[in-house]
Amino acid sequence: MAWKSKAPIPVEAKSSTLSQLLPLLILLAVIGGAGFVGYQIYLSVTKIRDDAERHMAKRNMVFTKDGLKVGVKHVEQEDYVDATQSWVVKAWNMSSRNPPPVKRK
Secondary structure (H helix, E strand, C coil): CCCCCCCCCCCCCCCCHHHHHHHHHHHHHHHHHHHHHHHHHHHHHHHHHHHHHHHHHHCCEEEECCEEEECCCCCCHHHHHHHHHHHHHHHHHHHCCCCCCCCCC
């Protein structure tokens, strides 16, 4: 078979180092971008949580592991009795047939 040409000699094209590292660099850039976005989300959520805790603390509410604890502001016994007694007296006076005139301070 002398008339057939010889098979072409395969020529190996050596790829450059840049073309080998390009996919790795793109992957690292994507992972870095996702990490940056995730970190910014974490920072904003932490800031919102801290602001909410501070806002709730002003209203005597505290978040604990057990849940939300609501504190009660201290009320003096005398103030509580006076307020309750004034409502009872007003109800008593209004239930009579001839209510006394309302005293204004």
